[in-house]
């Protein structure tokens with residue numbers, strides 16, 4: 001598939017999706033959101049893809065936010081629609097993917113950029129990364145899940161402060177605030193994420209997808225996470241991967257998982 005705003009490459013069951021609008025600091029316009037939706041959907045349905053890395057092109061930005069030039073003239077209704085559509089197509093979509101998604105934050109992750117990184121299952125930042133939700137400085141609020149996912153990740157008080165001040169965290173601060181799991185040099189960012197992805201690849205893809213679902217259930221309104229865990233734990237026993245994993249352990253060999 002040909003994309004204009006993103007690059008997609010797959011190697012050894014790891015797909016790397018790179019947002020590729022470096023002259024606009026990879027800002028998320030409508031077309032990019034649609035292309036990202038397609039790329040994530042295709043990667044998830046591809047049996048040869050078991051981990052997805054998401055990053056930005058260039059040395060300056062992961063994503064510097066939603067494309068301000070596209071919504072500067074929007075009405076109340078258009079604003080609400082922008083938020084709803086974006087959440088459905090990309091942000092909620094990524095969070096609920098069966099395939100693990102790692103955000104490799106290689107520079108600015110601001111506004112919609114940080115919201116996108118927070119939709120990923122976890123985050124690794126390069127030393128030059130800067131993160132924040134500066135929307136109130138533009139007279140709006142975060143609209144791609146930022147008011148929900150930021151407090152989930154760093155706690156309510158810190159989220160209130162970061163959003164109200166429209167402040168920016170550097171990579172070390174983001175690590176300290178538990179917004180990212182690791183900080184590495186720019187050169188090490190993709191190799192380091194690939195190393196984590198390779199560890200994930202050793203494990204059962206179907207068990208991982210059930211774990212993602214169960215962990216996400218902790219944060220969904222009206223869903224009992226413990227019930228979700230019980231259901232998915234039970235379902236695991238009906239998978240080929242469970243038979244393979246337990247058999248391989250008892251036979252003292254490495255398992256060969258098929259994801260079935």
Ligand code: COA
Nearest residue numbers: 023024025027064065066067068069108110111112134135
């Ligand atoms: N939407 C649209 N365009 C954006 C953008 C965004 N969110 N962020 C950056 N750009 C564009 C700039 O307009 C500029 O385009 P131009 O060269 O055609 O004028 C280009 O990307 C480079 O950005 P510039 O501001 O010149 O880079 P900088 O190094 O001086 O500053 C930032 C970097 C990230 C501090 C600054 O670009 C910025 O504040 N961006 C907006 C961040 C934001 O508020 N995001 C939340 C949006 S809801």
